[in-house]
Amino acid sequence: MTRDILPLDMIDLTIVVMLAEGASLSQVGNHVGLSPSALSHRLTRISDRLGYPVTQMVGRQLRISDRMTRSMPHLKAALHHWAKAQSVISRDxxxxxxxxxxxxxxxxxxxxxxxxxxxxxxxxxxxxxxxxxxxxxxxxxxxxxxxxxxxxxxxxxxxxxHDPLLAVASPALVSHLPETMELWPWIGFNQHLGHGQSVNRALVESGWMPIYKFQVDALESARVLAIQGKGIAVLPQSMVSNQIREHRLVEVPVTSVIWPKRAxxxxxxxxxxxxxxxxxxxxxxxxxxxxxxxxxxx
CATH class of the missing domain: 3.40.190.10 (Periplasmic binding protein-like II)
Structure with missing residues (x-):
């Protein structure tokens, strides 16, 4: 027969988590506003609800029981989400x-x-x-x-x-690029959105027809592929400035093209x-x- 377990509230969770983290009974009581006798009664009630002791004596000190310790990661996560939820619903x-x-x-x-x-x-x-x-x-x-x-x-x-567009790639890839730009592994962006339209227009006006082209639908995907050395991506300068400073990406010299600026x-x-x-x-x-x-x- 399955035993119905009454839910613990936020104070219950706070008590057991603080004890598990090494707080004394007096520290826990002061934090949750309970007297020593009220705190002892609360611990007994928590044990009754769960059906097993939540504390045990180790020498002369009260500790969280082994069984409760095994549940502690879940209890800490529950306390975190509960506190976050209360913060949200308490706002205007x-x-x-x-x-x-x-x-x-x-x-x-x-x-x-x-x-x-x-x-x-x-x-x-x-x-x-x-x-x-x-x-x-x-x-x-x-x-x-x-x-x-x-x-x-x-x-x-x-x-x-204005945020200029830059052609960027991993440093390792740049050292192995072939002479002909059509053979460069370009990372294309959805042509139905503004960024993809700008880049593809620049390629067409320069007479380039890339043979190898990955098509992605998010700028973040293009940046990740460029960092991994999968190809050359044309991205907003603001999006890759940190990677360029960290030398994870380098600008690819693309002659005869002034990449369009976007406002x-x-x-x-x-x-x-x-x-x-x-x-x-x-x-x-x-x-x-x-x-x-x-x-x-x-």
């Missing part, structure tokens, strides 16, 4: 913010959201630039990060800066109040794109 619902980020920027744009001060929560959605424009117009998100060369009638745009923007509907965090956000991204890094903590 009105502080939820939502932002849409086009896939071509999702690999790096999220890091520029205002720091979580314990007040704002962020719901981030990704899609194509066209998706983001539609969601903003329908007020499904407060703002969106997209390319600015789509001719967005009736939209206010905050231009953040990005935070956009919001005309006539709708500008989110209070938007100027701060645009300033951080603009400084990053212009100088390769943000300054300060804000």
């Amino acid at each position: 619902v009105g502080t939820m913010r939502s932002i849409g980020i086009a896939r071509i920027f999702s690999g790096w744009a999220e890091q520029f959201l205002p720091d979580d001060s314990g007040v704002d929560q962020w719901k981030i959605v990704t899609g194509t630039s066209e998706d983001i424009v539609r969601w903003v117009r329908q007020a499904q998100v407060e703002a969106g990060i997209i390319r600015t060369d789509h001719g967005l009638a009736g939209m206010n745009l905050h231009i953040l800066g 990005v923007a935070a956009l919001y509907l005309t006539g709708v109040a500008e989110p209070v965090w938007l100027p701060h956000f645009t300033d951080r991204v603009s400084r990053y794109l212009n100088h390769g890094q943000t300054t300060g903590n804000g």
Whole structure:
């Protein structure tokens, strides 16, 4: 017959985890606000609920029982998630913010959201630039990060800066590249999105028809393949600046081509109040794109 086990609450979990980590009974009692007798009664109740002792005497000291010790990783994980859930539900619902980020920027744009001060929560959605424009117009998100060369009638745009595209590869791969660029292992990007269109247009205008080409649908995938030495990827400078500094990637000299620059923007509907965090956000991204890094903590 299966025994029904009554659930433990957050105080129960805190007590057993603290004892397992070596805290004394007085330390545990002070932390959870229980007197010694109340704490002893609580431990007895936990044992009754579980059906086995949660503590045992080792010499003259009270320790967590061996059986409870085996469950400790799960209990610690449960306590962590419970505390996180309580933190979320205790916040003011009105502080939820939502932002849409086009896939071509999702690999790096999220890091520029205002720091979580314990007040704002962020719901981030990704899609194509066209998706983001539609969601903003329908007020499904407060703002969106997209390319600015789509001719967005009736939209206010905050231009953040220009982010040049670089051809990059692992240093080991560059030393083995053949003379003919058509034989280079290019990592292609979805041609239906802005980044892929820019890169493919540059290749066509230069008269190149690569023989070897990997097709990926995310910039992060292209960066990983480039680092692994699988091919050459054309990526935003802001996305690979750290890898270049660390010598994990190097720029590939591509003659006769000036890689197109992309402008990005935070956009919001005309006539709708500008989110209070938007100027701060645009300033951080603009400084990053212009100088390769943000300054300060804000």
